[in-house]
Amino acid sequence: MPAITLPDGSVRTFDAPVSGTTVAAAIGPGLARAALAMKVDGKLVDLSSVIEADARVVFVTRKDEDALEMIRHDCAHVLAEAVQELFPGTQVTIGPSIENGFYYDFARNEPFTTEDFAAIEAKMREIVGRNAAFERSVIDRDEGIAFFEAKGEKYKAELIRDLPGTEVITLYRQGEWIDLCRGPHMRSTGDIGTAFKLMKVAGAYWRGDHRNPMLSRIYGTAWRDQKELDAYLHMLEEAEKRDHRRIGKDMGLFHLQEEATGSVFWHPKGWKLYRTCEDYMRRRIAGDGYLEVKTPQLVDRVLWEKSGHWEKYREHMFLARVDEEDKTLALKPMNCPGAVMIFRQGIRSYRELPLRLAEFGACHRYEPSGALHGIMRVRSFLQDDAHIFCTEDQIAAETVKFVELLSSVYADFGFPEFRVKFADRPPTRAGTDATWDKAESSLKEACVTAGVKYELNPGEGAFYGPKLEFVLRDAIGRDWQCGTLQLDFVLPERLDAEYVAEDGSRRRPVMLHRVIFGSMERFLGILIEQYAGRFPLWLAPVQVAVATIVSDADGYATEVAEALRRAGLSVKLDLSNQKINAKVREHSLQHVPVIAVVGRKEAEQRTVALRRLGGEAQELVPLDEAVARLAREATAPDLARPTLVQGAA
């Protein structure tokens, strides 16, 4: 006698166990048509599931977020059926729903290409049109294995073999096609609708392990209706326009070329942006008590052997040999050993701790060719690195201080939101389990103190310690780790760093590795995409374009440009023999934030006509006032903030 409680609080009682389909029909024909699945006591299940006992039931219709995920999952099944109909002999593996869509991994001798898409999509539409019901059935473990092996589906058989013995093994049938699946699904293939599209093909390792065979993955996107699909596709197009590689080229910020794979050639405008960010960071860390140092680029392998990098990361290091000397040097892949070498000079006292040694350190890492991506992932980059040597007692306070600094920096660059991940001990690591226990718990406590909310990223810590990862998102939704804070009890031990404690004993300091931008290259890539090249005035590589209307104004325009430059602004003087329309267009396309137009009238009145990027309005301003105002507006946000001292005065 199940009593079913609906979201509005009403209760319906049935004489015997009932399916969701029956319940929906009992409530009304509208719901019967709209219900795709249901949540029974919060658990999403097939509409045809039978409710045995009292339960709270929520019906899922097309409007619900859960429906979207089911559309995508069902769509993956239809994709698999279509592929197997069209390409007999192809084995199916797994096909989940993902953000914005779904994929399915197939095992086939010949990988798919985008040229196959038209036929596959047509077949998918045909299958959706058949509107075959999704039918769930439970199968015995051994039968299931035998069933899939008989069909030549060895991947599916392997999946069942690896399921825990307690797991109920379910199959879903749609028409003649059957897949191993946990479910749930909607009522029938027709519920998917037609707002789907195959997007790309890719290789992917079976079970995500590079030692396994490579499968052919087909990605698709699926939505509730055509309007949503169109909006998504349009969003992707827009996002492509923000791509830092596109903007970097169009604005002349940087380039990459074959002879220096993975290294950036920064052009004047790009380098201006780079330096603006670097200068900003120098001020911020100086304000937080960091001392800047610089350590050698080329270091003997002996040091890397001591630090443990040689053993674990040699294949990622660029080596340098000199014929005259029997030595192997390595370009530093990171700055930490250098920082420890500085710490080790002389005898350190507990009174010096925490000692915050910062370095804008150029690092080189031989990244796998397939990992390279524009300026986001390169082989030569600059870290805004720092190493904080402190006592265990100081970890929490330093973490809090760091998170505050990082949050403030990200906010200044237009990233008020960011994600934090806590990465704990990796499979290959240095240090004892006891050390790791201590390090992980210290960092977690520090997070509590700092009020940092994180998600767990298991097994992704550095080899010497756990880390916090601060993640920013690019234009197309890809996540990139930028900032990080890493707790390290290992390197001080390996490289023998110590200080004299209050009681005269020698102690090991704890080392905190931390970056905020992470890599300048990556951060700038994200920054470019964040603003789509339309930087706020303080960041813009060219801040003002002074453009003349007639050549009679050339002299005055030159004067204007000089005045602005004296005020510290980056100015492009455009005396070219073009119409003002063309000049406005050109500088607008270059995303120059302010165009100062100068004609006869301005020259006579000693004014400028200011036009802001993206606006059409012009503002006639006396030259002196324009210079003062723009200089003030172009002040970096950290310098524009009143300091405590000024506030007190």
Place this chain on the structure above:
RNA sequence: GCCGACGUAGCUCAGUGGUAGAGCAACUGAUUCGUAAUCAGUAGGUCGUCAGUUCAAUCCUGACCGUCGGCACCA
């Protein structure tokens, strides 16, 4: 590194087994025109690199390099 696609002028792209074109940009000249493209002319490419097939290769084949989309990797 693995799977797939791609590589033609500075940029965006077209094209063909008989050694290449367009638009924009560049350069020259004319134009001095008040807020998103003034007109005309000129110049510019061993078609990613190296082999092979062919009477003949930018086009076909192979290797390599690079780029792109994923996967794996990311100290």
